[in-house]
Amino acid sequence: ILNVEQSPQSLHVQEGDSTNFTCSFPSSNFYALHWYRWETAKSPEALFVMTLNGDEKKKGRISATLNTKEGYSYLYIKGSQPEDSATYLCASPEIKAAGNKLTFGGGTRVLVKP
């Protein structure tokens, strides 16, 4: 079973400020890293799938970087808005013959204060 960890567990951000948080995963046998955003009372939503070392993905004010050699990914939120308040989950897959099995980190809960 993979060990995927996220830090911090939660953080409070003032509206307009930028922030970032970390996902750590085993660097050996790396295949991909998934980021999801989960707003309260809604479905978790896929943000990014990252596969290559040095990869950088962007969606609006949210971006992510990937370092597969040292086993971490950063997710950045630029100019945080109240609608960015959510739990951000990262997950790494175990390869199987059919489909994939994602192991999730514990999540980083972000609260953006107006």
Add this chain to the structure above:
Amino acid sequence: EAGVAQSPRYKIIEKRQSVAFWCNPISGHATLYWYQQILGQGPKLLIQFQNNGVVDDSQLPKDRFSAERLKGVDSTLKIQPAKLEDSAVYLCASSHGLAGVGFTDTQYFGPGTRLTVL
């Protein structure tokens, strides 16, 4: 396209009672997953179906939990009897499940069922 549907959204039961959750995945998705998310933790995979066959149920407490996927489409997850520690959000997800590209296969989640066991 329509998303993953789950019902009910909320359920409160007494310990030792039974409960069932229903999931309708995205049309055409071969793989269906049930996750348990306990407060403060990440989602934990309970069971994974490929069409109507079980691929992984290694973390399913089989003495009390059961799941089936009829005709490779809808799925139900049952708990009988429930314990206090089963209080959690139960998430259903589906994916294309194409062999060989599984590690980039995006999973699409339903809104979950929040179960409270008293």
